[in-house]
Amino acid sequence: MSLVPKHIKNLSPYKPGRTINSVKRKYNLDRIIKLASNENPLGPSLKSIDAASNSLKNSHRYPDASGLELREKLANQFNVRVDNVILGSGSEGIMSSIMRTFLRENDELISAENSFIGFRVLANASGKKVIWIPKKDYRYDLKSIVNQINKNTKIIYIANPDNPTGTYVNKDEFDFFMSKVPERVLVILDEAYFEYAENIKDYPDSMLYRYDNVITLRTFSKVHGLAGFRVGYGFAHHKLINNLMKVKLPFEPSLVSQKAAIASLDDVKHLNKTIKLNNQEMNLMVSNLNAMKIDFIPSAGNFITIVFDSRDNVINLVQYLLENGIIVRDLVGFGLPDCIRVTIGTKEENELFINKVKEYLNS
Numbered sequence: 001m002s003l004v005p006k007h008i009k010n011l012s013p014y015k016p017g018r019t020i021n022s023v024k025r026k027y028n029l030d031r032i033i034k035l036a037s038n039e040n041p042l043g044p045s046l047k048s049i050d051a052a053s054n055s056l057k058n059s060h061r062y063p064d065a066s067g068l069e070l071r072e073k074l075a076n077q078f079n080v081r082v083d084n085v086i087l088g089s090g091s092e093g094i095m096s097s098i099m100r101t102f103l104r105e106n107d108e109l110i111s112a113e114n115s116f117i118g119f120r121v122l123a124n125a126s127g128k129k130v131i132w133i134p135k136k137d138y139r140y141d142l143k144s145i146v147n148q149i150n151k152n153t154k155i156i157y158i159a160n161p162d163n164p165t166g167t168y169v170n171k172d173e174f175d176f177f178m179s180k181v182p183e184r185v186l187v188i189l190d191e192a193y194f195e196y197a198e199n200i201k202d203y204p205d206s207m208l209y210r211y212d213n214v215i216t217l218r219t220f221s222k223v224h225g226l227a228g229f230r231v232g233y234g235f236a237h238h239k240l241i242n243n244l245m246k247v248k249l250p251f252e253p254s255l256v257s258q259k260a261a262i263a264s265l266d267d268v269k270h271l272n273k274t275i276k277l278n279n280q281e282m283n284l285m286v287s288n289l290n291a292m293k294i295d296f297i298p299s300a301g302n303f304i305t306i307v308f309d310s311r312d313n314v315i316n317l318v319q320y321l322l323e324n325g326i327i328v329r330d331l332v333g334f335g336l337p338d339c340i341r342v343t344i345g346t347k348e349e350n351e352l353f354i355n356k357v358k359e360y361l362n363s
């Protein structure tokens with residue numbers, strides 16, 4: 001179709017993980033355990049559900065166009081000014097605005113292979129040249145990324161911690177990287193999982209740095225358990241935010257979503273409970289995998305990537321788990337065909353997962 005630009009024709013649509021309903025129907029099951037999309041297994045805070053419900057009666061009204069109340073709350077919490085904060089429909093919504101705001105004719109992007117698929121989709125859809133740098137031992141190779149910077153480089157994307165590997169760029173690596181990146185290059189630092197990583201000693205929480213060319217992206221989809229509401233937020237120099245504001249869709253995220261997010265920030269108990277559960281269950285998962293002699297990548301997030309010796313093993317295990325009502329993520333679409341990613345669930349969910357893996361290995 002001549003209406004469609006070539007770079008769009010050549011794209012494949014984003015393939016999300018399987019949904020609970022589709023697996024229920026296909027395998028005729030009553031109960032499904034979804035460990036596929038790094039969601040909060042405890043669900044949202046009850047306070048955010050109440051706040052969202054209470055705001056439904058105002059749904060005939062547009063929300064504040066820039067989401068001022070939530071932006072103020074985030075500015076207070078993270079010690080920045082409100083004009084350093086932007087909201088979007090998930091952090092991917094903000095990524096999309098970044099592409100539309102900053103990319104010009106001959107600009108290029110750099111990121112790593114096998115990193116967050118959402119960025120890959122948006123970068124390819126931009127029609128610009130993207131240089132994908134292979135990872136080293138499943139980690140971002142920042143030296144090679146820096147070596148690829150040229151006069152056309154405009155955006156470098158780093159997910160920290162990374163999804164799907166769960167690895168993170170440490171403070172020394174981040175300092176080295178920032179010392180080499182010219183100020184004319186915009187760094188997107190995607191910290192969707194930062195709450196799970198912030199207590200790691202050498203994890204560089206980007207909010208403790210002040211670079212004029214860094215945009216930090218965070219989300220309510222993970223630790224806050226609000227993925228269905230689609231609320232992401234970003235921090236950057238006010239001049240970057242100011243220009244993003246000209247391009248972003250006004251009124252996103254929705255009124256109901258903003259209210260849910262505001263209430264969630266106040267429910268520190270729920271957030272702490274989520275992080276504590278993840279720490280405990282991650283440790284158990286790791287010891288179970290070790291006991292089964294299954295290879296995995298140590299993770300700083302709320303998920304773990306398991307490495308098998310063949311693609312066949314992945315296909316067979318994913319199928320076996322599906323038939324038993326457990327959805328995990330086959331990482332073939334991320335360029336890791338020998339790997340699956342498993343979200344850390346509740347104690348019961350993780351035990352069921354481990355038992356089914358044992359059963360599969362013994363079958």
Ligand SMILES: Cc1ncc(COP(=O)(O)O)c(C=O)c1O
Nearest residue numbers: 090091092116163192219221232
């Ligand atoms: C690294 C990373 N960034 C961003 C996102 C998307 O977050 P949101 O739901 O806020 O768009 C995800 C979700 O899986 C992710 O893993």
